[in-house]
Amino acid sequence: MRRTRAAVATGTLLAACAALLAAPPSAQAADTPGFHIRDGRLLDAADEDFVMRGVNHAHTWYPDRTDRALKDIKAKGANTVRVVLGTGDQWAKNDTADVARVVSECKENRLICVLEAHNTTGYGESGAAVPLSRAVDYWIGVKDALVGQEKYVLVNIGNEPYGNTGYTAWTGDTKTAIGRLRAAGLDHTLMVDAPNWGQDWSFTMRDDAADVLAADPDRNVLFDIHMYGVYDTPAEVRDYLNRFAAAELPIVVGEFGDMHSDGNPDEDAIMSTAQSLGIGYLGWSWSGNGGGVEYLDLVRDFDANRLSDWGKRLFDGANGIKATAKESGVFGGTGPGQGGACHVTYRLSDWGGTFNADVTIRNTSGEKVEGWKLDFSFPGQQKLNAVWNAKATQTGSDVHVTPEPWTGSIPANGTVSFGFNGSSTGTNAAPRTFTLDGRTCATT
Known part of the structure; x- marks a missing residue:
């Protein structure tokens, strides 16, 4: 400036x-x-x-x-x-x-x-x-x-x-x-x-x-x-x-x-x-x-x-x-992922009525995760159209994601990623909360 x-x-x-x-x-x-x-x-x-x-x-x-x-x-x-x-x-x-x-x-x-x-x-x-x-x-x-x-x-x-x-x-x-x-x-x-x-x-x-x-x-x-x-x-x-x-x-x-x-x-x-x-x-x-x-x-x-x-x-x-x-x-405070079991990054590319989202799950638990389940809720009128590197079902605003065979394992301190295409009406914001196998993840 x-x-x-x-x-x-x-x-x-x-x-x-x-x-x-x-x-x-x-x-x-x-x-x-x-x-x-x-x-x-x-x-x-x-x-x-x-x-x-x-x-x-x-x-x-x-x-x-x-x-x-x-x-x-x-x-x-x-x-x-x-x-x-x-x-x-x-x-x-x-x-x-x-x-x-x-x-x-x-x-x-x-x-x-x-x-x-x-x-x-x-x-x-x-x-x-x-x-x-x-x-x-x-x-x-x-x-x-x-x-x-x-x-x-x-x-x-x-x-x-x-x-x-x-x-x-x-x-x-x-x-x-x-x-x-x-x-x-x-x-x-x-x-x-x-x-x-x-x-x-x-x-x-x-x-x-x-x-x-x-x-x-x-x-x-x-x-x-x-x-x-x-x-x-x-x-x-x-x-x-x-x-x-x-x-x-x-x-x-x-x-x-x-x-x-x-x-x-x-x-x-x-x-x-x-x-x-x-x-x-x-x-x-x-x-x-x-x-x-x-x-x-x-x-x-x-x-x-x-x-x-x-x-x-x-x-x-x-x-x-x-x-x-x-x-x-x-x-040394409560920054992203500090003391948690997982960290999710949600990256949105929004074109108005349609969008893509890339999701990365980082396993911060210190132990290998097999056959994971990720749950989140859309905050608005978003609808899934297609998913890659994972499988997903949507009920109302709730989304349940499970892995494909090649993305089923998350090493300790490692990551796995998937993405999806969707449509939206009105404001298209990121989900507020993600849970991995029932545990709340830190987010960015």
Whole structure:
């Protein structure tokens, strides 16, 4: 997010090619010490799915507000905060000691910390912005605050690294940036923002994401789309996010709002689609916006008791933070799968009247499961049409699933997957509860 944003030609989105993405190879091994990517999902150090639900905080402009802000953000139910940092080029540098303090405060508040370098915003169009190479220099310079924090920190290389000029260089520059950071010894999950002021109306990131992920020797890259005026209809939101999910490419909505000067984003579609696909989202922003976009403040004047309408929507509304956020298991709490016997991931690709769902069951019981039975209930007017890699019957809203011979065994700490096609009327949300052989599973 920049304080003022050039208008984006939404018509370009409709004219762009809708090429399908190729699926990347599976990523890091399960013993990775920090956050990692596997099969298009972000997993934490407990090797559990982690879905970001949080907000952005403009630390570099309001460093004295950060300590209180992080406490309040956590109290509102968030599990993640994306922290704005300055590299010393356009905005004052947040040095190694300051970054270390931010990380410590995130951990103290049991928040996963996404650190982003903001000085790249709109490079090529904004005269004060710097290239990704300068952001890489910054991360290497503050490396001592980052190494050893891979369980708690993701490194967002550069915010919105191109405007609407020169954005075709995004792919090569992003690959180079990733290579330099890996060579410098940063093993974190690296989050990369889209060009076009983060909105990727040119589909540059969408179409090149598989190549960028494959270029990382760690296969540990999370793609970040910012959804403002370009994403003002449910169809545009669903199409973009569904393409990443179908290709098993990891993505997060790193910024979005309920209004914007370049158009009115459909925050309801963003939040509902992210929830149905198990994709993270981070609202912009806690407080302190200026330049005509003060309406993007979630709270007024950094006062947690003065929620704006946007803040009420994000925290308390349907598919909002309070209803959907789950704390990471790295904090030793009740994160997904902690202390349970099973964990179910339900990934939905919704096209309006029809949908596909991919279901993965992880056996966390420590013992092999044979001949399993999975039960769940649809929350709306959904109907099964076809099932693969399993058998299923539906009675009313209740669904009973049993395996095919080739999916009948789930090893200890292993997984099995099946999928189905269905039709729906009205809201198509994910089932709330899954039981495996009568035991309630954790879900994402």
